[in-house]
Amino acid sequence: MVLPEDVSRFVRASGPGHIEVQERMAAFAADHDFPNIGPESGAVLRLLARLTDADTVFEFGSGFGYSASWFLRGGADRVILTEFDADELDQGREFMTEAGLADRCVFEDGDAMETIDRYDGPFDAVLIDHQKERYADAFRAVRDKLSPGGVVAADNVMRGPIDFDALLAHAEGVAAGDDTAEDAENPGAALATANDQTRGIADYLDTVRDDDAFETAVLPVGSGLAVSTRVE
Numbered sequence: 001m002v003l004p005e006d007v008s009r010f011v012r013a014s015g016p017g018h019i020e021v022q023e024r025m026a027a028f029a030a031d032h033d034f035p036n037i038g039p040e041s042g043a044v045l046r047l048l049a050r051l052t053d054a055d056t057v058f059e060f061g062s063g064f065g066y067s068a069s070w071f072l073r074g075g076a077d078r079v080i081l082t083e084f085d086a087d088e089l090d091q092g093r094e095f096m097t098e099a100g101l102a103d104r105c106v107f108e109d110g111d112a113m114e115t116i117d118r119y120d121g122p123f124d125a126v127l128i129d130h131q132k133e134r135y136a137d138a139f140r141a142v143r144d145k146l147s148p149g150g151v152v153a154a155d156n157v158m159r160g161p162i163d164f165d166a167l168l169a170h171a172e173g174v175a176a177g178d179d180t181a182e183d184a185e186n187p188g189a190a191l192a193t194a195n196d197q198t199r200g201i202a203d204y205l206d207t208v209r210d211d212d213a214f215e216t217a218v219l220p221v222g223s224g225l226a227v228s229t230r231v232e
Contacts (some may be wrong), residue, residue: 007220008040011040011221012038012039012040015039015040015043016039016042016043016046017039018039019069019073019099020099021069021096021098021101022039022042022066022069022070025064025065025066025069025095026066028064028091028095029066034063034064035160035223036063036067037067037129037155037222037223038222038223040221041067041155041221041223041225042066042067042069042070043221044153044219044221044225045067045070045074046070046071046073046074047074048071048074048125048151048153048227049071049072049073049074049075049076049124049125050075051151052124052125052147052149052150052151053075053124054071054074054076054077054124054125055076055077055078055124056076056077056078056079056080056121056122056123056124057076057078057079057080057123057124057125057126057127058079058080058082058116058119058123058125058126058127058142059071059079059080059081059082059112059126059127059129060112060113060116060126060127060128060129060130060134060138060142061082061083061112061127061128061129061130062081062082062083062092062129063083063085063088063092064083064089064091064092065081065091065092065093065095065096065105067129068081068092068096068105069095069096069099069101071125071127072101072105076104076124076125077104078104078105078106079104079105079106080105080106080108080115080119081105081106081107081108082108082110082111082112082115082116082130083107083108083109083112084109084110084111084112086109089107089108089109092105092107093105093107112130112138113134113137113138113141116138116141116142116145117141119145121142121144121145121147122145122146122147122150123142123145123146123147123150124147124149124150125150125151126142126146126150126151126152126153127152127153127154127155128152128153128154128155128204129154129155129156132156132160132161132162132196132197132198132200132201132204133196133197133199134200135154135200135201135203135204136203136204136207139152139154139204139207139208140207143211143213146230147230148230148231148232149229149230149231150229150230151227151228151229151230152208152214152227152228152230153225153227153228154204154208154225154226154228155222155223155224155225156201156223156224157201157204157223157224157225157226158218158223158224159222159223159224160197160223161195161197162194162195162197162198162201163195163198166190166193166194166198167190167194167198167201167202169190170190170191170202171202171205204226205218205226208226211228213230214229214230214231215228215229215231216228216229
């Protein structure tokens with residue numbers, strides 16, 4: 001029997017390693033207890049950039065540039081990094097400059113939801129990795145700015161500050177810990193006692209799955225990536 005932890009180890013062991021700047025980023029994250037998407041999810045971002053032949057990528061929440069470095073490894077011509085913590089953004093600028101990647105980055109200090117209003121797109125790839133309660137709003141803000149065939153990836157849909165049992169129950173249409181027909185008719189019951197982050201992720205997944213212009217799959221890598229492709 002293959003255990004989930006063994007699958008995670010295998011995905012990491014068989015995936016790409018860090019380049020030099022990412023090694024320093026990972027060490028910085030460990031020293032400052034900063035949550036990164038990790039190399040497993042990073043490898044997916046690299047693949048998405050490669051498959052979409054990405055010209056422009058937009059990130060809702062960039063921290064100090066770790067996720068952006070994976071998009072750049074995938075050949076993205078330009079990544080727009082947004083971060084409301086000016087110190088983190090400055091650290092990202094320093095990392096990218098030292099790695100010779102800063103000329104392919106746009107560093108936006110401030111709220112990503114305000115920043116996106118200043119860009120018309122089109123975007124070939126988008127990462128949503130900021131406050132979970134604003135994921136659905138971020139998707140709506142960027143939806144019509146995405147190129148046909150473009151992708152939106154949302155991080156932390158399975159792990160992080162969320163109640164996964166409640167999220168699973170909501171996805172299955174039952175109340176957490178129950179499987180009665182009565183609860184199946186009231187899928188919202190699963191989130192009745194869930195925190196705002198969990199409800200935010202549930203709202204996001206409902207939003208992208210209900211949008212006929214997109215196809216969505218959740219990948220169990222890292223903290224969980226929901227990948228939605230515009231098929232219009």
